[in-house]
Amino acid sequence: MxxxxxxxxxxxxxxxxxxxxxxxxxxxxxxxxxxxxxxxxxxxxxxxxxxxxxxxxxxxxxxxxxxxxxxxxxxxxxxxxxxxxxxxxxxxxxxxxxxxxxxxxxxxxxxxxxxxxxxxxxxxxxxxxxxxxxxxxxxxxxxxxxxxxxxxxxxxxxxxxxxxxxxxxxxxxxxxxxxxxxxxxxxxxxxxxxxxxxxxxxxxxxxxxxxxxxxxCSYNKIEWAASRKVGVIASGIGYQHAREAFETEDFSYLKLGFTYPLPDELIRRFAEGVEKIYVVEENEPYIETFVKSLGIACEGRSLLPAVDELNAGIIQSAVLGREAKSGPSAGVLPPPRPPVLCPGCSHRGVFYTLSKEKDIVVSSDIGCYTLGVAPPLSVTDSVICMGASVSAGIGYFKAFSSAQKDAREEKPEKQKKPPKIFSVIGDSTFFHSGVTGLIDAVINKSESALLILDNRTTAMTGHQENPGTGFTIKGDATVRINLRDLCAACGVRPENVRTVDSYDISAVTQAVRDAKASREFFVIIAEQPCALIKDVVRRRAGLRCEVDRDKCIGCKACVKAGCPALSPNDGKVEIDSAMCNGCMICAEICPTGAISRVGEFDE
Amino acid sequence: MSNDKLERAGKAQKRGNILLVGVGGQGTILASKVLSEGLMRAGCDVKMSEIHGMSQRGGSVSTHVKFGPVVYSPIIDEGRADILVSFEKVEAARWLTYLRPGGMLVVNDYEIRPLSVLTGAAQYPEDVIGKLKDVVPNLLAFDAGAIAARLGSVKAQNIVLLGALVKCMGLDDIDWRTVLKDIVPSKTYELNVRAFEAGAEKI
CATH class of the missing domain: 3.40.50.970 (Thiamin diphosphate (ThDP)-binding fold, Pyr/PP domains)
Structure with a gap:
């Protein structure tokens, strides 16, 4: 079939x-x-x-x-x-x-x-x-x-x-x-x-x-052409791009499918049969380095770029000198359209709150919330790898404390409080490798704070279950790891763990202020499921926010939360009812109370 | 050779590069899925390439569909798309360099303002369709979103555009109804068939 x-x-x-x-x-x-x-x-x-x-x-x-x-x-x-x-x-x-x-x-x-x-x-x-x-x-x-x-x-x-x-x-x-x-x-x-x-x-x-x-083995094979002038060695997608790039050429191929260890004898045999060899591979000169180590001359990285993926056009212009013909231009400058936090995203209110706080540093992590770095929120100082938000936060604290000690000794009168460090991590990433950092932070007395964005899924990769969802990959019910209990078990004092509703900006703000004031490790668990979870979409389908045009003064304060459903129009703000899920973040921000929610939850 | 085989061989002679572009969430991937499945059933070699993950979150997205007797690379290079189907106006301008000379542009006369425009950091260009018409003689522009909304849901705009695309490419001899039946959720099947036909009627 x-x-x-x-x-x-x-x-x-x-x-x-x-x-x-x-x-x-x-x-x-x-x-x-x-x-x-x-x-x-x-x-x-x-x-x-x-x-x-x-x-x-x-x-x-x-x-x-x-x-x-x-x-x-x-x-x-x-x-x-x-x-x-x-x-x-x-x-x-x-x-x-x-x-x-x-x-x-x-x-x-x-x-x-x-x-x-x-x-x-x-x-x-x-x-x-x-x-x-x-x-x-x-x-x-x-x-x-x-x-x-x-x-x-x-x-x-x-x-x-x-x-x-x-x-x-x-x-x-x-x-x-x-x-x-x-x-x-x-x-x-x-x-x-x-x-x-x-x-x-x-x-x-x-x-x-x-x-x-x-x-x-059959995974490595030579495909001889009639003329034995040029040979191409390629593996993976590079082979497919090369075949398309040289469709009109009479080139021979050594197609490699078993690439460690590389076939020395087969490569030698191929080299003897052709006059010139090109190696077509993306990124690192992995095959090329080996071919050259056999004393066989070939060209690869000297012609093809090391960065980014290849395509047939790039290979043609690099090897055949045939310039890629790009299509017409409409003479308009398309505005940038990078990925953004979705309408109704549970991370938005948290990042909006952080964007309003002074003297903080945000050590973030891998997930949808990495997008909090984008304007207009523009929050986040560093993202390294899965789980690093927590452990890097410990390092930030140590460095800032060390610098403060120097400052105290040099100019005691000009003492300035170092910034507070907020480590921001999603639920799945926290279970993945944030929890080890948390233990480290507690036992090493870090005064940084941890914000766990619990949206009850692994959102960025397409909504997979994680230890906090209560379901296995097959959809069977299982134990649900409780984040609050886990933090307490890792040694965070129970009064230093605050659970808030991610959509409630005043609660998030209060928790952030308390974390800033704390001299002990502080954890905020911000809860609200991802707006794209099917059941959440269904429950909130009838909800939307509306703008009272008489009350809207066109100050655009709401737009600063970066929701794609909001658009300024004729000096007022409009909300796209198809996009809006009634999260109310914009309504909480509005200084004149011009935004309200209509519709009912479908329970 | 039986008639069936002759017909299949005939279709296998067909070849083409179709680039579908739009904004994450507009349904480009489903439309491409239906398209590729139909082409495979018609006896063509088909490759389709799409990007998942972060770019889906309201970002600019593209899906490449290539078919012919044998297809090697799954991606279409700049200047090589026979037809560019854009689910949003300004995305057509963004991806236009992928169209080959003489290629056809099908563009949804539909505007989704990116965040950069909503916050005032960038401008949404004026008269995009007019400017596209100036450089692409072979252009079809219509509001697929409005047609889909009239039929029952704006979400079916992807299949409206697919209907138009299939007609443009002369691929309307494939049994698209059956392909739709096998791929789209059964409760949206009737809507999608109507959307497909409404799109084809635009040609």
């Missing part, structure tokens, strides 16, 4: 066909839909894990216990999971273990553009790189076999354009692979230094065998 599928859907389907039994992930664009789709197959025990490290450890344990297992994550997720990843390379796999890394060339939805192919080289694990959805399905099926055959986790490397492009796929059937009988093997799996050292030698032997496999 043929179906049109995204790469992520094909990976899920392929894992199911391969007899995968256990799958775990933490959501992250562009990888999130892999587990969402896997959860649809009842034969696979799937879970949203608290973070990527946990996901890979769950999959690792399942592999050791004999089940075919998979962990999926975005590229930066593998940084979080790097610790088990490197050591699982030593321990190896009983049931096939596949780690999917979804890289993001072009940074469509990420904080960096790291190329995770280096992880395979660094951890010495075999790596597969599919170039379309059919290969996602075919390769992942084989990935479990390769993992078992070579006793190694397989890194399955995809990119945004593979994950989120659809192409036609021929489906197969599920192979039922039983869980292997469990056999205890401490020498292989208890990584004491002595045991790990013994495994370290085995890794070197394994690598030789893997390189032989790389030279012979």
């Amino acid at each position: 043929r179906q049109i599928m995204t790469g992520n859907e094909a990976i899920a389907r392929g894992a199911w066909e391969a007899g995968c039994r256990v799958a775990a992930a933490y959501p992250g664009t562009p990888s999130s839909e892999i587990l969402e789709n896997i959860a649809g197959y009842d034969e696979i025990d799937s879970e949203w894990s608290t973070n990527e490290k946990v996901a890979l450890e769950v999959a690792s344990g399942a592999s050791i216990a004999g089940a075919r297992s998979l962990a999926a994550m975005k590229h930066v997720g593998l940084n979080v999971a790097a610790d088990p990843f490197f050591t699982m390379s030593y321990i190896g796999a009983s049931g096939g273990l596949v780690v999917v890394t979804a890289d993001d060339p072009g940074l469509f939805s990420s904080q960096n553009e790291q190329d995770n192919r280096w992880y395979a080289l660094h951890a010495k694990t075999p790596m597969l790189e599919p170039s379309d959805s059919q290969e996602c399905l075919d390769f992942i099926k084989d990935a479990f076999d390769i993992s078992e055959r070579f006793d190694a986790p397989v890194l399955f490397r995809v990119t945004t354009r593979i994950c989120h492009s659809k192409s036609v796929v021929e489906l197969g059937v599920r192979e039922d692979v039983p869980v292997k009988p469990y056999e205890r093997d401490p020498a292989k799996r208890v990584m004491t230094p002595a045991a790990a050292k013994a495994r370290r030698y085995i890794l070197e032997e394994r690598e030789k065998k893997l390189r032989e496999f790389s030279n012979e």
